[in-house]
Amino acid sequence: MQILAIETSCDETSAAVVENGSKILSNVVASQVEFHRKYGGIVPEVASRKHIEVIAAVVNQALADAKISLKKIDAVAATYGPGLVGSLIVGLNYAKAIAYALKKPFIAVNHIEGHIYANFLVPNPKSLVPEFPFVCLVVSGGHTQLILVKDHGKYETLGRTRDDAAGEAFDKVARFLNIGYPGGPVIDEMSKKGDPKAIDFPRAMMDEGYDFSFSGLKTAVVNYVKRNGMPKKLPDLVASFQQAVVDILVEKTIKAAKDKKVKWIALAGGVSANSRLREDLKRRAKEEGFEVSIPPLNLCTDNAAMIGSAAYYLIKKGKKSNLDTEAVSTLRI
Numbered sequence: 001m002q003i004l005a006i007e008t009s010c011d012e013t014s015a016a017v018v019e020n021g022s023k024i025l026s027n028v029v030a031s032q033v034e035f036h037r038k039y040g041g042i043v044p045e046v047a048s049r050k051h052i053e054v055i056a057a058v059v060n061q062a063l064a065d066a067k068i069s070l071k072k073i074d075a076v077a078a079t080y081g082p083g084l085v086g087s088l089i090v091g092l093n094y095a096k097a098i099a100y101a102l103k104k105p106f107i108a109v110n111h112i113e114g115h116i117y118a119n120f121l122v123p124n125p126k127s128l129v130p131e132f133p134f135v136c137l138v139v140s141g142g143h144t145q146l147i148l149v150k151d152h153g154k155y156e157t158l159g160r161t162r163d164d165a166a167g168e169a170f171d172k173v174a175r176f177l178n179i180g181y182p183g184g185p186v187i188d189e190m191s192k193k194g195d196p197k198a199i200d201f202p203r204a205m206m207d208e209g210y211d212f213s214f215s216g217l218k219t220a221v222v223n224y225v226k227r228n229g230m231p232k233k234l235p236d237l238v239a240s241f242q243q244a245v246v247d248i249l250v251e252k253t254i255k256a257a258k259d260k261k262v263k264w265i266a267l268a269g270g271v272s273a274n275s276r277l278r279e280d281l282k283r284r285a286k287e288e289g290f291e292v293s294i295p296p297l298n299l300c301t302d303n304a305a306m307i308g309s310a311a312y313y314l315i316k317k318g319k320k321s322n323l324d325t326e327a328v329s330t331l332r333i
Contacts, residue, residue, distance in 0.1 A: 001315070002066075004073045004098070005308030006059065008091030009083025009111045010142070011036060011047045012301065015059040017066035017073070018308030021316075022122050022129075026065035027298070027305040030054045033182065040175045048086030055094050062304070070102060077311030080108040080321075081331030082142070088327035096323050107311040108321035111302075112138055112333045115268040116149060117309040118295040130264035130293040137253045139277075140269035141167030141182070144249075146210045146256050147333065149266070152313040155333050158256050159210025166245055167271045169214035173221050173241055177234065187238045188274050194235030196243035196276075199224065203248050210256055217244055246277045254284050266293040273300040 002025065007014040016027040032050045036042050063070065078095030081088060092108070099106035116136050120129050130136075130149075135158070138145045144161040164172070167184055174183025179190065201220050204213040221241050231237050249271075257265050265285055271277065278294055285292045299306060314320075 001074045001312060002068060002072065003075045003077055003308045003311050004059070004062070004070070005304040005311060006055070006078040006091040006095045007114065007302055007304040007307045008051045008055065008087045009079045009081070010087055010302055011042050011050075012303070013051050013054050013058050013091070014302060014304035015062035016304035016308050017062055017068055018121070018305055018312065021309045021312030022120055024121055024305045025068065026062045027303055028058050028062045028065065029303050030058050037181050040181050041171065042084070044084045044086055047084055048090055051087055051090040055090060059094070070098065073102070073104060075105040075107060075311065075315060077107040077109050077307055079111045079114060079307055080325055081111060081328035083111055083329060085327050085329040088329065092325070092327050096325070100323055105315065105320045106323055107314050107319070108325040109307045109310045109314070110331055110333050112143060112145065114306040114310045115140070116147065116266065117313070118268055118299040118306040119266045119293045120309050121295070121299055121305055123296055128291075128293070130266045130291070133260065134262050134264035134266055135253060135257045135260060136266040136268055137249060138269045139166045139249060139271040141165060141171060141184075141271075143269060144212050144214070145333075146253060148256070148260055153317050153319070157333060159212065159252065161212040161214065163213055163215035164218060166212070166214055166249060167269075169218045169245060170271070172218050173238070176222055177238070179234070179238070184271055184274060187242055188276065190235050191239035191242045191276065194233065194237070194239030196239040198233070198236035199240035201240055201244040203244055206248060206251060210252055212248060212252065214245065217241070242274070242276055246274070246280050249277060250280045250284050253281065254288055254290075257290055258288065264291045264293060268295065268300070270301045273297050
């Protein structure tokens, strides 16, 4: 089964063709980073307009790369939430129009569910996918959640952030330090030159269940600079901040995996591209005897291939969506 998938939940316009939920025939992503960089963050109105400008070209390129025509597509899928409502509407309506015109099944996909399914897009025949049940850490600019994935389409949210998402904290700290946007990649790269033990920043809620809190950590960075001034070795500060975020994410994930007695841990979302997070989670999982699934870097950030994978398994469960499905900006899994 070949599915055309569209993802426009935030500031990436993406279209992909995915075969049988695991094989990527194409995955085109048009980034808007350069348009938003001067503002230090995403401007929703600008994002939705840019989606409108490029979505037709992105979909056409995805079909061309997959060497397939629209008539050969078996189903059409799109993200319907959570995300920026203006951005969601563009991709969702474009996908519904295609499905209606071709009389093909339409599948609306939860963006968070899509991130989880990035782990099912095997890059080569020897790649392993996580076995059910498994614990998945979904961590991005807008979301930080621990989810127990019991089976295809069956989830239990164990914990989520009570304030800032981890990626949001990265962006805010980077903006405060005036070191660039988006904050995650900038801090990750700069941290490689710093000492992660230089400053002992707090690890909030480390022993309090599965929920997260990063607002206090962000404030701790601000207060440190106000008390001591901007450090001469800025990489030490950002490395210490990053390590605090990673410690919280990793230890809570390991705790959840132990408590739920699973064999596999999966990582998903834009922040899963962070090199320190990937390294530390692999190391701690190995120490505790867990298998780990981490998507390749190009599938960590928002992309349509993950939406196509999730859609395939929804269809296999007999789930299809109505063409009157609306965008839901605050959708939960």
